[in-house]
Structures are given as C-alpha cells and as structure tokens.
C-alpha cells in the first residue's frame with residue numbers, strides 16, 4: 526500500500542539525517558533495543574515511557590541505563606504518559622524533535638478482550654494526542670509500530686502488504702488497524718505528513734551483550750520469555766495451545782524475527798523518511814520463513830542444552846494457524862533484510878535470561894535505613 530508515495534527508499538551516499546528522535550515506549554522491549562541502533566547510527570534520542578509494562582525506578586529506566594552502557598551514549602529520558610497531553614507538549618517544547626518512533630502501546634491480546642476501553646484509550650487516544658502535539662510543533666515524520674495482527678486469518682501465504690486488513694479477531698489488533706486507518710486519512714488530508722507503518726511479525730531474542738532483553742511487568746504471554754522461565758526451572762511446563770493445526774507438526778507457525786533485526790528495520794525506515802516524501806507507506810518486517818512452536822522449542826533446547834516439558838491444551842479462540850511475511854518490499858524499498866538465525870534468537874535470549882534471571886534490577890534511592898527500618 527502506498528498513498529501518494531514515491532517509493533524508492535534505497536538511497537545511495539550521504540543522506541540528510543534526523544538528529545533528534547523521540548522514542549515513545551523507549552523503556553520497553555523493542556523500544557530499548559531500537560534505541561541502541563538509533564544511537565549507534567548517530568541519532569540523538571529522547572525517550573519517554575510511563576512504565577505501564579516496563580521496569581522503572583527512581584532514576585528512570587534500568588533498560589535505558591544498560592543501553593547507555595552498551596553504546597557509550599546518553600539517552601534523555603522522561604517518565605511520561607501519552608494520555609497526559611500537556612506533559613507531551615512540554616517535552617516537545619524542550620527538544621526540537623525531528624521524527625517520532627512510536628512504540629508505546631498496550632499489547633496483551635487477552636487483556637485487550639477483557640478491557641477494551643483501556644486499550645482504545647491508551648493506544649488510540651495516546652496516538653491521537655501524540656499526532657496533535659507533533660503537528661502543533663511542526664513535526665510530521667513518524668515511524669509507527671504496527672503488527673501482522675492487522676491481517677487477521679491469512680487468505681494466502683506468505684503475506685504481502687497488499688493482503689486485506691481489518692478482519693481482526695481481537696481488540697489489541699483492532700487498535701493497530703484503527704490507527705493505520707487514521708494515519709491513512711491524515712496523510713491524505715495533509716501532505717506534510719511523512720509516515721511509515723511497520724507491521725512486525727514475531728519479535729524474539731535479545732541484544733547479544735545479554736545486558737538488555739524482554740522484562741515485562743505485566744503477566745507475560747509471549748512464547749520465548751515463558752519458555753526461558755521453564756528452562757530456568759521457574760515454571761514447570763510450557764503450555765502450547767493447539768497441536769492439531771494443519772501444519773507439519775500440528776503446532777502454530779509464526780515468523781520469528783530477531784529483535785535486533787527488527788531494530789535495524791527502524792533505522793532503515795528513518796533513512797527512507799529523511800530522504801523522501803512517502804506520504805504513508807507500510808512495510809512487513811519479518812524473515813519470510815515460518816517456524817512452528819515445536820520447532821522453536823527444539824532449537825531452544827538444542828542451543829541452550831535445557832529441557833522444556835510441554836503441555837498441550839486446546840486451541841485458543843482467535844489464534845491463527847500459520848502466518849509468515851513476504852518481506853521483499855522492505856528489502857527493495859528500505860534496503861533492509863534480516864541477518865540473524867533462529868539459533869541466534871534463542872542463544873541471545875538465553876544469554877539475557879541467564880545473566881539476569883530476575884530481569885532488570887531496580888535502583889531505589891529510598892532503600893536506606895530510616896529509624897532502624899529499611
């Protein structure tokens with residue numbers, strides 16, 4: 526899909542660059558990994574997060590302090606909520622933000638079904654506030670975290686960006702779909718907007734340093750953190766929902782992508798935006814390969830030397846059988862491709878988990894002895 530788009534993203538030689546990038550949800554899993562890549566590519570980063578699903582402490586974000594350690598560069602961080610528009614406005618007043626990479630959202634499918642208003646408010650209203658503040662500060666460059674959930678049950682595989690969207694079975698996915706529709710309308714109405722929506726497939730893994738990884742504060746449902754908890758002996762079994770799908774081993778098939786490959790997709794998107802006016806463009810970020818849950822578990826066991834007992838349960842309502850990307854548009858237009866294997870996804874995640882079995886450690890300034898009590 527491209528709306529008044531000039532497509533060729535791959536530009537040669539020196540190109541104009543955005544200096545200051547605002548990263549929303551920067552303390553989260555994908556956000557923190559992406560900040561590493563942005564800093565290493567010469568951008569300055571102002572990150573915000575409300576810690577709805579990330580560890581935070583008196584000094585800000587432990588994840589982003591690790592990012593500073595990895596890169597040797599500074600991140601400006603604000604604890605801020607996108608629902609608090611005046612606060613977001615103040616941050617834009619303080620910094621000349623040239624482009625926004627918008628990760629901040631709630632993302633748990635089950636929670637979204639139980640609390641739809643929370644999801645519509647946080648994700649859709651949060652986006653609306655951000656767009657209004659951006660416009661009032663003359664900032665029209667945006668990279669948006671979308672998801673392959675916007676495609677619903679695939680009509681054909683692999684999925685290209687042309688595949689119909691909108692037949693979605695859960696509220697979380699619908700927030701992404703509604704936002705994409707909103708961005709379409711916006712880019713048609715006002716051609717100053719220059720937007721890339723990236724539809725992620727299934728991000729897993731961690732930075733190879735083992736210093737940052739996935740450490741949600743809400744109950745997690747993503748496969749790899751769960752699997753690692755089982756491997757560490759913190760949970761007894763890995764529950765797999767459905768082993769009677771029409772796939773080679775009966776378990777669901779997904780397109781797992783290393784989080785650092787995903788991060789580099791954002792740098793590629795920024796490069797395209799900084800050199801071209803695209804209006805609104807949408808790209809799949811995936812490897813183009815389907816891997817079953819069972820295959821992922823097998824690779825994880827092999828590369829980590831651990832055992833993951835499985836317990837099969839009935840399929841979950843709304844789960845799809847198989848989904849993988851056709852990522853050729855991102856290759857030709859963004860000059861981006863994945864380079865990391867499923868083995869690396871597992872090894873890197875395991876390094877993070879074993880180096881940090883309890884996740885990020887909080888710094889608490891108040892943990893001093895006061896009147897004999899800590």
Ligand SMILES: NC(=O)c1ccc[n+]([C@@H]2O[C@H](COP(=O)([O-])OP(=O)(O)OC[C@H]3O[C@@H](n4cnc5c(N)ncnc54)[C@H](O)[C@@H]3O)[C@@H](O)[C@H]2O)c1
Nearest residue numbers: 550553554555575576577578579606607628629630670672
């Ligand atoms: N991880 C996945 O499997 C996946 C797949 C497709 C798309 N996505 C999208 O990618 C983005 C990042 O996902 P992630 O896996 O890093 O999730 P995450 O929960 O680790 O990161 C999101 C961050 O946004 C913050 N946040 C949420 N609402 C906020 C608000 N109102 N104001 C400020 N901060 C807020 C959370 O505290 C969290 O740190 C999300 O938009 C998600 O929907 C994720």
